Amino acid sequence: MMRQVSRRMYSEATAELKRILGEKIPQQQALIKKIKAAEGETSLGPATVDAAYGGMRGVTGLTYEPSLLDPVEGIRFRGLSIPECQQQLPSAADGKEPLPEAMWWLLLTGEVPTQAQVEMMMKEFHFRSQHPIMDQVTKTLDSLPTDMHPMLQFSTGILALGHVSKFAKGYSTGAATKANYWEYALDDALDLIARVPQVAAQIYRRTFHGGSSKVVARDPNLDLAANFTKQMGFESMEFADCMRLYLSIHTDHEGGNVSAHTTTLVGSALSDPYLSCSAGMNGLAGPLHGLANQEVLLFLRELQGQVEKRGGAKTDAELEKVLTECIWDLLNQKRVVPGYGHAVLRKTDPRYTCQREFCLRNFPEDELFKFVDTVYKIAPGILTEHGKTKNPWPNVDAHSGVLLQHYGMTESLYYTVLFGVSRCIGVLSALVWDRALGKPIERPKSITTEALAKKFNIA
Secondary structure: OOOOOOHHHHHHHHHHHHHHHHHHHHHHHHHHHHHHHHHOOOOOOOOOHHHHHOOOOOOOOOOOOOEEEEOOOEEEEOOEOHHHHHHHOOEOOOOOOEOHHHHHHHHHHOOOOOHHHHHHHHHHHHHHHOOOHHHHHHHHHHOOOOOOOHHHHHHHHHHHHHHHOHHHHHHHHOOOOOOOHHHHHHHHHHHHHHHHHHHHHHHHHHHHOOOOOOOOOOOOOOOHHHHHHHHHOOOOHHHHHHHHHHHHHOOOOOOOOHHHHHHHHHHOOOOOHHHHHHHHHHHHOOOOOOOHHHHHHHHHHHHHHHHHHOOOOOOHHHHHHHHHHHHHHHHHOOOOOOOEOOOOOOOOOHHHHHHHHHHHHHOOOOHHHHHHHHHHHHHHHHHHHHOOOOOOOEOOHHHHHHHHHHOOOOOHHHHHHHHHHHHHHHHHHHHHHHHHOOOOOOOOOOOOHHHHHHHOOOO
16 A cells, blocks of 8 residues: 655655656767767658658658657567566556556656656656646636537646646746756656546546536545546446556557657647647547547447348358458448558557457457457458558557447547547657757758649649
């Protein structure tokens, strides 16, 4: 049992992080200086006309410290794969999955934390979550329509939290300088990660359960994920462990995705972490990014309806046959299979795999899981035969809704907020490093179609 948080413990936790980063930042700065001196003019690859019109896919044009996505291996968090994170990062006493506090520590410092460091981080987050700004944020949320999309409420809540930004205050007073921007960014990041789960829980309660943003008080003896599920109104400790997995694996996916790059871009203007993170969440809300998990669930329900219209299926073999017909009908209508394919990955997303393994361990007979698993068995082969996709394998969105539905969180409109709570952890760790490394404002060059036509003598 953890003791009640004290100011002394809070100071020790802050000092520990700043001590580690204070040692690592000069080392990283020196390494970058050597790389730039030796290879500063070396090309990282072509920037083609196709890439300029195609969302800059395949163009390596920025650095991003917390994670790296390999087309074959999938995501690595500071060099560790998801299975390695599951093995090495501390978990709760009553669970098996990595604690989000441990993932934050890893992404920020590049080190696997000890159990003592994770407990210290848990105490710090609890201490920082107790702040008068939460009352003001509650009033802000209560002024919004309860039928407003949860992601609009979420972005608004983050902006309201920013009223007490230490980075913004330090910059306006002159106390924050290029040498210590990272310390102010770190303080804001810690405050935001500590407070945003309650904001998200309030949005869930007021939107789907009676219109009130009142939630139970945070328990200092619980970790971030367990407190989050409790404040949303769930008591299952198995669901709390599911949430630990969910929040850990959705934290980061290197720096080129919309939410990460938007946060980086806005932060490069020295906008404070709240403004930057809110901007990133607005990007996450798009149907081609974080909203995709909601669309996958709607697709699965549609597919189930199509199976029933065809008379259902009594055996696994019958289900595979009927689903094969349904998916081919879908493709022949020039529609896509939501949850399959990825801009970078060329294999099954490891985030999909670990969620599937969680289901196999905890509820292998769940009806929706069995349905999704059958789609997984046949869809890659169909998509390969169809020949229109470079990657016929499932991504993370193809599975996340299954876990949430099983534990009673059926409100798919809310799922992107869960994604956002997790993604804040990754993008904020990167933002701290951006300020530590003195990154300049982003300003890539653009070109008009008219200029390209003239350049290549095309009329």
